[in-house]
Amino acid sequence: MTSQYLFVFAQAHAEFRIPELLSIAELYSISIQFGVEDLSKLDVSRPFMVLGLDSEEDARKLARRCILIKSVHDFWASGSTYEELHDCTRRNQHLWQKYVKDTSFKFRVDAHNHSIPQRRQRDVMESFDYMNFLGEINMKAAEIELCVYEECMYTYPDKHGTTRHKLEGDGQFIAVYFGKLIEEGTARPLLTKFDVKKRSYFGNTSMEAEISLLMANQTLASPGKLVYDPFIGTGSMAYTTAYFGAYVYGSDIDGRQMRGKGSTPGILRAASQYGVAERIMDLCTFDVTRNPWRCGEMFDAIITDPPYGVRAGAKRLGRKKPFDDQPYIPPTKPYELSALAVDLVCLARYMLKPGGRLVFFLPTVNEDYAEIDIHSLLCDGMEIVANSLQDFGSWGRRLITVKKTTAEKFPPPTFDTVPASADATAAFDTPQHIPAHKDFREKYFQGFKKEDADKPEASPVGNVAGSLAALRILGDVTPNEQTTVLDRSL
Amino acid sequence: MVRLITHNLLACHAKGCTSNNFPLKLQDVAIEVREAEFNPDFVRGFLPRLEWKALVQAARELGDTSLPEEMPEMVDDGFLKNLHHVLLEIHIDEGAMICPNCGHTYPISNGIPNMLLAEHEIG
Structure with a gap:
C-alpha cells in the first residue's frame, strides 16, 4: 500500500533532483508517486x-x-x-497513534529561508500537546524524532545568495510540514569524502565531488556493472562510479593525465584512497576516435565530461598542417565540440548494452540554447532520459542522460561528423540548425558577444554568482591548451 | 593493470589492419597477481563477450592452466572462480603487446598500455 513520505532536499542543483530520484528508483525498482501527471510541472x-x-x-x-x-x-x-497543520495532524491520528503510549521522542523544529528563535521553537513544540505523547522526552537517544519544517518564500527573489538586513523580516510564510524522521540522507556526506581538495591526485580539470556523485547515480552504477569513461582525464567520475560498486574502464588521448608523477598511476593512487582501486578495471592511452575496442555492446554505462575546448582542448589524432618537423609524437588536431557530441552518442550506441546509459556534460551558451540542440545529437535507438542545467550565468553546462532503447546491432561509428556550419547552411534551401554548443571555445573567448552586439565589453559571465561558479569550473582561463601535468612520458 | 579481460578486448586498429589483428601477442611481460573481489554474476555475464581461445592462450603463456581448452557447457562455481582469477587478478604491469598481423608494438608501462597510433597508421 502506498504511503506518503516527506522529503527534504538540499537546496543545490535543483534541476538534478528529479532525474536523480528517478534514476535511483529505476535502479532499485521503486515506484514513486509524484502526484502530478507531468513531472516538468513540479516546483523544484x-x-x-x-x-x-x-x-x-x-x-x-x-x-x-x-x-x-x-x-x-x-x-x-x-x-x-x-x-x-494541527487540524491535519488530528485527522491523521491513525498515523501516529501507536507512538502515544510509551515511545520516547524528541522534536526538531527547523525552517527554510529563515531561522526560528529558540523561544518560538518551544512554543511550536508545545502546540502539539493535544497529541498526548506519554513517552519520555529524550534528547540523546529518543526512539522517534518528530520534525516540524516551516517554509518561507523569499520576498525579494533577486537577492538570492545575499545576506538579508536584520530588520527585513522572514519573508512570506507559505507552509509548514510535520512528520517522523525515518532516515537522514546518508549519501550526502559523500560530498566530504570525495572532496577534490582532500584527494591524493587531481588536476585542473577534475570534476567537483557533488556533480561526480550525481553523474555516477545517473549511470545506475551498482556492483558487477561495467562503466567506461572515454575522456577519463584525472578520473573524477571513476572514483564515485566505482564506489557504488561498478567496474570502470578509462581511456584518454593524453596518458600524462592518468599517470601524474610517480610509478603508480595517479588515478590508481586516488582510487586506493577511496578503497576502490581494484574496481578500476584498466586505463589505456588512446584516441577514442581511433579506438582499439574489439567489439561493441560491452558497457552498462558510459560516463564522461568531454573536453569543452576551454581549459583542456579537445584533441584527436591527425595533423593540423601537413608538414611539421617536431621530433615524432603522434600529432593531434582540435576536435570541435558539436562534432564530438554527435560522435559520442553514436559511439555509445555501439559500445553500450541494450538499456545502457550515456551520461555526459555539454556546455552551452544559455541565450542561444534551444531544446533541439540536444535532440539533434541523437541517433536512432538513443533517447533522452534527463537534461539538467548547471547555470553559470551567460553559459551553463547540461548533464545529459541518454538511454540506448534498442537491441539492434549497429556498426562502430566512423567519427567523420562534419560540424554544422553557416557555409553548409547556405548550401541547403532550408536553413540547418546550428546548436548553441557549436564552437563553444571560440564563443567563450569572445565573451559570448554577438557580432552585432550593442555592448562592446560584454563579459563572458553574466552575474557575480555565475562568474564565481564559472571560475571554479574553468580555472585560470588562458587560451593556450598546454596541459599542466606533469611528466613527459605518454 | 592490463588484466587479461582487457587483453581480450583490445585489437590492433592501425589503418588497414583488419584481419588477424587479434589477439595481440604478449612480449617481455612482467606480471603481478592481485586479489579482486569475486562477483560471479559479472563473470558469468561477461562470458558471451569473451574470445575463449585467445583468453586460454594468453593465460597459458602467463603460466595459468586452470581454464579448459573449450568453453564448458556447464558453468559451475569452481569454473567461475578460475575464470575470475584469470580475467581480473592477473595484471601485466610492464611489457608490450604486438599485432600478429602488422607487427605494431603497443608498449605497456606502469600498467597503462599506449594504444596511440602514428599518423601514417590512421585512415
Missing part, C-alpha cells in the same frame, strides 16, 4: 516534497543513495498555517 525551487512510496524500506533506499536528499520522513501533516 522548494526544498520539501511529499511523495508516495510503497514502503518505508523504499524511502530508506532512496535516502541512502540520492546525493540531494537531506532526510526522509513519515508524512503526518502539512498546512499553510499552524491551525491547518
